[in-house]
Amino acid sequence: MAVQSLENQKEESVSTPLEKPLPLDHLERVEAWGMNTSVCSYVYRPTTVEGIREVFQIAKAHDRTVALRGSGCSYGDASLGAENISLDLTRMNRILDWSPETGVIRVEPGATIRNIWQYVIEDGWWLPVVSGTMFVSMGGALGMNIHGKNNYGMGPFGEHVLAFDLLTPAGELLRCSREENSELFFGAIGGFGMLGCFVSVTLRLKRIYSGQLSVYAFATPDLSTLFREFEARMGSADYLVAWVDCFATGKALGRSLIHQADYLAKGVDPTPTQTLRVKHQELPETILGLIPKSIMWRFMKLFGNNWGMRLINRTKYVQGSTLGNKKTFRQSHAAFAFLLDYVPNWKFIYKPGGLIQYQSFVPEATAEACFRAQLETCQRAGIVPFLGVFKRHRKDSFLMSHAVEGYSFALDLPVTKHNRERVWSLAKELNQLVLEAGGRFYFAKDSTLDSETARSYLGEEALHRFYALKRSCDPHNLLQTELSRRLFGTDWK
Template sequence: MAEHGEPAPVPLTGWGRTAATPATVVPVRTADDAAAVLRAATPRGVVARGLARSYNDAAQNAGGHVLDMTSADRVLDVDLATGEIEVEAGISLDRLMDLLVPLGLFVPVTPGTRYVTVGGAVAADIHGKNHHVAGTFSEHVVHLDLLTADGEVRRIGPDSDPELFWATAGGMGLTGVILRARVRMTRIESSRILVDTDRTPDLDSLLSLLAGTDHLYDYSVAWIDCVARGTRMGRSVLTRGRFARRGELPQAQQADPLRYAGSVKLGAPDLFPPGLLNPATVAAFNEVWYRKSPRRKRDQLQSIGAFFHPLDGVRNWNRVYGPRGFVQYQFVVPDGGEETMRRALERISRSGHASFLAVLKRFGAGNPGMLSFPMPGWTLALDIPVVGGLAALLDELDELVADAGGRVYLAKDPRVRPEVFERMYPRLEAFRDVRRRVDPAGVLTSDLARRLSL
């Protein structure tokens, strides 16, 4: 039962649409709004939630309170001289692009969707196609304002309480409520990306091409066929690029080089049956996608949406996986772990669990974030429908990854075993120490935090 004057609990899920749990959702517009909820917190605690694009239970809090931060979305300052902006945490990357791309500024890091809040970008310490040159989103944060469980608003950054900052970056909202952030943006001369495409016949050729040429590009990503076996295992379509300079655009576009529109063209209805994406349908799609891609193409101009966020063109695309939902499994193995990547792909291709969307990227150097995901090496992300036997496959992959010194991504994992997770994140105890310092009563919590004893 909801308390008098309080909204009734509603079921919440992540983007994977699995394991819904009920929580009381409270809209937040100001720091005072958030502080009032923290002061009145029940033993089930509080967690902040943005646009719910984490794939798991990170922004769920069964029986507790969830702060809806999306109304705290103002732009507070834009400094065109330095390229720095100050924004409230609930603003989305989508809105930032709408406002700032025409001014010649682009977000320093974007994941595969622009529907992520700045607070969520810091809490998950998101990465993108440019990690090998730009690192994670938090590495471009000058400072942020964090509301901690005691009601204090602390301004923290890499040079001001760095321990708390690097616990917050990647800390999944468990150190406090991110209210505002100052971020260094990336300067661009146009809204178009010059893209090179290569089709590779197998995993070895893909890894070799990435390792040998990544330094020549600002952005790179490979679509990989996780159904193909034998000599075709790991065949891929690799796309790499950089923002075009104004003079590299066709003459007709040079008059308005920063024109941008991040529109959504279609919407996916909630009518897809279970089993629509199965090994047969995914294998057929992968064959067509691989064959239609050019063997080698250079200097193709693409829009921001087409290159960075192709799935955002379809609203609610996650419904395609049917009512049971899906798991996005992402792991990284360090440099030298190529054999582990090969063994993982062999296991996936033999399993009968079809990944409709699979991408492989190369990471650069890691950062001091205690729970930050990237490390120098190779990362693979898979979207897999929830069907019988999936848990056993993912448990096996977890062991393989942990044995290689790798890890899974907290913003996507809904089921790793706590003892395996501890092997993956050697700085977990340091994170717990910071949490105990700033939130000894454990007011900030979530389903994810309870599941993994964070």
């Protein structure tokens, strides 16, 4: 292990300031992306690795814990630490190295997907795995091991990471790859910020020959057809995703619109130099050429209730299954990948209570019955997801993996003052369905799991190995979040 001893340095550099209480001017309100919870934390935004070390030392001296935070795009409490230190990495967002010949890039942890694609696309490269928003940081992408609409083919983000440097609270700066410190490599990716702070990340990107994708959109009338279409297409499609109308009932339960997207082979795009420009990728400033997208959420807020969302879902399906059905068109990578970024602040339609996203991952054999039961359970409870997104996945070898050889279903559930308790007990019912189906959950989206459920799907063997890594990297249990305390307590045994 490339261990860098910090002990002496620590004594010298921080003895005086640490005797003071934590400065109140660092105190800020920090919110979950889903706006369903927020905390007060002492926020530090270092710009160097030394700055991170210093924050760890400040925390130790003040007997506080540290919650690592990237862009704060996790829907729940995964990067929150109430009354403790929030170590915000957003200012460490530099590109450290880039080779347009090999597509290998090294970046700081606060660099976002947006920073990276905008930097590399004109050289003909794209990130092999991206989330539905481009604002996610590299620290967060590794911390949760994010997946894209191509998980069944490309695996999670971690599969494209060549190496990273991890600064542990124990003071070691460790280079990790599949060859070096490999157990930590597979544990820290997806390790929800519990083992150390990624301070640099080296990735291999994907070669592209056009700034456009060929997209095919079509409707499916029910859940069974949705599954059949995915099974038939996943062998050849580069990306597959479905939007599901969660309000539809009876024979139409699970009706959906599928989008399949494929890369253009070399030579197909007659003007690649133009389509690979950042400007070509950018999403238009107005919707239908008229409404500035920045005010769109205010208009959408009028529909932010059961009746409005039922209408929007129905209209979208009817439009997609008539005029928009079986259409092939070209779309820029950014427009296809980051549709959710198209309307800035769209989440404000869920104000003031916010939303939770409930995403479960269920093996192929049991997924259809499980997702059917989930939809029926939500409808019976009168808390119908405003948005449902369906994807195909494959297993991976990361220690705390959320993936299965099967499917995921992500449900956006509105939270209000009146339904909050009912939403949490609905999630409990859904958990039971997922556990019975042999499924898994995803910390990036979670707000409602309990410790027993988490232990039960992760299994004792994985937990045992993860706890051993935790004790060795973070012996004083400095790295904690609201999520880690909720699911694993504080003793890691």
